[in-house]
Amino acid sequence: MSASFFHVHDDSKILEQIRRGDDEALLVLYNNNRKMIISFITRNSGTADDAEDLLQEAVIVLWEKVRSGKFEYTAKISTFLFAVVKRMWFRTLSRRKKEFHEDSFKNERESGELSPLDILVESEQAFTIASSLEKLGEPCKTLLLLYYWEEKSMEEIAAAMHFANADTVKSKKYQCKKSLEKILSNDQHLSA
Amino acid sequence: MTNIFPPDAEQPEAEKKYWTDDPELLEQYILGKLSPEEKAQRDAEIADCEPCRKKLQQETAFIAGIRRRGREEMKISLRKKLREKQPGRMIQYNSIALAAAVVIIAVGIGMYKLLFSDIAAPKYFGKRELIFRQPKASSVKPDEEKTETVRPEEESSATDEQLTASEYSAQHSSSKEQEAQGIRSEENILQGTEREETTPPLTAAGGASAVTTKSIWLVGNIIVQSQNISAAEERSSSQKRITGEMKKEQETVRFKNTVEGITLRQGSSSELSKEQQQVMKNESGVHTLVEKHDDKIIFTIFDAPLSKKEFQHAVVHLAADDSLIIDFPSQTIAYHLPPEWSMAAQKTIRK
16 A cells, blocks of 8 residues: 555545545545444444445445536545445344344334435345346447446447437437346246 | 437537436546536426436446546555555464464463452442543533543543553544644634533523532534435424524434433534634534433534434434544534543443
8 A cells, every 4th residue: 555545635625535536535435434434333233344335335325426517525534434334234234134033114113314225225126136237248238237337428428439419319328228137037038 | 398409519518318328428527527506406307307317327337437447446556555664463362362362361360360359349230321521621620620521420430541542642642743733723613612511501401400500611523424315304404493493403313332421412503602603604514412410411503504303313423532523414513522522431340
């Protein structure tokens, strides 16, 4: 690890790095917050591995929010990451507890900053769809990821993937989506 | 519901009966790209439309699956980079292990001496507690400048404070550097003014007793708000309760291995001086009065759209030695204390 890696980056620099698509920012965030998160998780029935996994998830959630323009800088990034990790961890604990107690509805409702979409990302159904996406191949996989995950506009995708224009992307996206639905349908038939 | 949208090339007009049949609109809704007004309208329509809910659920799951793939790929990439960038970690771990061994031996010798000597010694490490560092301003009496703990007898363990506080040093140092560089700091969103009074400043305190109270006004910031509709409805109804008949609700907060001795309660700005009310009008945020009593710290959150139930489920966490998070079911409020009022968790030794 280079010496500069240990340099304490301030929030504005980190946000600018993420906006530029420089994922080095994630490493900085990870290293700056690792100690705090491990301390919190290990004090709350978790392990250092749990903490590292959750922190990785949290920095990616931050990445998504910044890249899609939904991140509002109202508190320190570390405070945001702490809040996200804490919510995710309590949801994890709740899920583990669910094996013994069915009454986990309240905790589901208390999922805080996690939108219905964020919650579904962790579901089994999402796992199936994510696996099917791999079978879709290129350029569909990249196109769907750029549109639905990175939330790029049709114009941006056209430029990035060298399509003629936004309409071409729209049409291609429709075809890709249908192909993915077909793969999912076939997989379901096979597993049934 | 008969909300019909213009047809697009992907679906025949005859098949379009609901707004969820418009794929672009549906995607914008799921990805949170609609204006709050438009989203509220769609939410209301969904409530009366079973096919819309079904379609929404399907599409949300579909998009969630794609997003999951994105996250997984990024996570793999991040892990790979972490491995590449941290080859020295094992060496670091070895050094830590060596240091830990030395500490364990030293502690073992110390414990032996404590347990088997005649000197009255601490028997176990107690709970984490909050301390308030006194301001270094000239207005403070010299004898108050030293660190004051919630429990006076724990003063002797002040050296332990840094051990716990250091867990959060990374983000603290980051903040300091920001300030040094003149970059926008938390002071823009979180401010505090302090005062020392011989009586509690609020009628809301209920049965004010003549004890010395140190107080500080903080403006918290809602950093996380639930997007859950039910929670939003709960917030809305609790808002009505607060503005209608204000009841002083006071609940002792439960904690998860963090801090003890904090009491949360709701307050109404109508109980405050006109001057303070004006301050609150001028500055947005969650205005909160923090009062330190001999045996507890009271957070009075003013005009917060929170129900009694939410107060019952509140959890307080120390996010750093200068940051505190109060976590309600529907929202999370963050507070940053001014440097001279910084808070720290400390391990105390009980006799």
